[in-house]
């Protein structure tokens with residue numbers, strides 16, 4: 001049995017041409033494995049193909065080519081088992097306004113064939129913080145409560161893998177924290193989590209591994225730590241003791257700027273220039289240094305450097 005939660009190979013999706021628009025290659029041959037037990041981030045600019053990929057995993061979009069194995073089950077061979085292994089929290093709250101949270105969870109459990117005796121409705125209501133709204137009509141729920149209910153619905157059949165499509169887009173900080181708390185708790189219990197997010201600092205904080213797709217192709221897949229290490233660029237910020245009008249002449253490969261707050265910022269490649277050399281250069285130019293801080297590249301820098309040139 002493989003250690004991967006998801007194994008995708010040669011995955012292609014071409015949306016057929018319609019009256020007004022030409023055919024669109026949304027996925028152009030994706031190979032991707034996602035290890036069991038991880039929190040995996042799927043990132044990419046708008047239109048990159050993330051939703052198409054997730055919808056294929058969910059069985060909502062038919063792939064054009066390639067194989068998809070979910071928890072070891074090939075979608076084409078063991079459709080039922082592969083579907084039972086994954087739960088999807090969609091982007092849009094598509095809830096029936098006349099169902100209560102309890103009713104929605106029950107219907108969903110029924111759709112997945114979970115026998116009544118094995119339903120975890122109360123436990124899920126508790127997890128998503130909706131126990132006291134269990135019997136209120138969905139139309140009376142706030143936007144945040146609806147989002148939480150979507151998470152609950154994705155969990156009714158106790159899937160091994162949970163996919164969250166932009167779970168925190170447009171939600172307030174309180175709900176965002178609650179959702180992340182839920183996600184961490186589920187992951188600690190052994191669930192594999194796959195999420196798409198536009199908030200890169202969130203992916204940086206939450207995900208063990210990340211894949212970035214762009215124009216239907218996977219451009220990188222690595223651990224979050226390695227990705228952050230790929231940008232060798234750092235910035236050293238020096239606060240001078242007194243205002244200093246000019247930047248000193250700098251070693252090759254180092255660029256400097258004077259920021260509006262009077263600090264001097266020097267960007268350099270840490271593999272080529274030691275920080276001490278920059279500090280010495282500044283000091284030798286007659287600047288008395290009051291403070292030194294360093295700025296590391298974040299995931300946003302990595303993302304932009306990988307996607308903007310293509």
Ligand SMILES: Nc1ncnc2c1ncn2[C@@H]1O[C@H](COP(=O)(O)OP(=O)(O)OP(=O)(O)O)[C@@H](O)[C@H]1O
Nearest residue numbers: 015024025026044045046047048049050051052053
């Ligand atoms: N049903 C469809 N018919 C035709 N083209 C589609 C369809 N769904 C998506 N596309 C196109 O396929 C490409 C990938 O879209 P997709 O929604 O998968 O991207 P995404 O990365 O999820 O973007 P976003 O972050 O904006 O949701 C886009 O060019 C989109 O216009």
